[in-house]
Structure formats: C-alpha cells, structure tokens
Amino acid sequence: MPIFTIAFRSKGRCTSDPRNKGSERVMQKIGMVWEGRLREDLLLSEGWRDSLIYSILARDYNS
Incomplete structure (x- = not known):
C-alpha cells in the first residue's frame, strides 16, 4: 500500500514497496513521476x- 503525503500544497509524494507492482502502476496512471x-x-x-518514491506537482495534477 503506498503512502501519500502533501508537501507545501504544491507537491504530492508517494512511497511504495518495489515488490508491489500494482501500487507502482496506480502511481504512474495518475500521472506521478518516478523520483528515485x-x-x-x-x-x-x-x-x-x-x-520507491513517486511525486506529482499540483500544477501537473490540476491541468
């Protein structure tokens, strides 16, 4: 299960176990970018x- 956090209302971050391919696909599907x-x-x-760290900027999510 991914863990999602919001930082400064401009960026959302999510972490996930690399073995959980389903969570990784969900993060990619909603437009999150792999950070590392x-x-x-x-x-x-x-x-x-x-x-795994994924993120999305507010401006990208709202567009």
Whole structure:
C-alpha cells in the first residue's frame, strides 16, 4: 500500500514497496513521476526494504 503525503500544497509524494507492482502502476496512471529509490529504507520483520518514491506537482495534477 503506498503512502501519500502533501508537501507545501504544491507537491504530492508517494512511497511504495518495489515488490508491489500494482501500487507502482496506480502511481504512474495518475500521472506521478518516478523520483528515485531509497535503499534499505524501512525495517520490517523479514528485513530491510527499499522504497520507491513517486511525486506529482499540483500544477501537473490540476491541468
């Protein structure tokens, strides 16, 4: 499940587990842009997990 945040009302950000291809497709479908990958970002019971970062600017979302 992606985590979505709004920063300064001008940019929305979302993080997702790289193994969750469905979430990645949703982020792409709504026009979010891939910003990068945070390596070993989150410690889960099965070990460290990377996070994908996607974002969208307010001006792009509203157009």
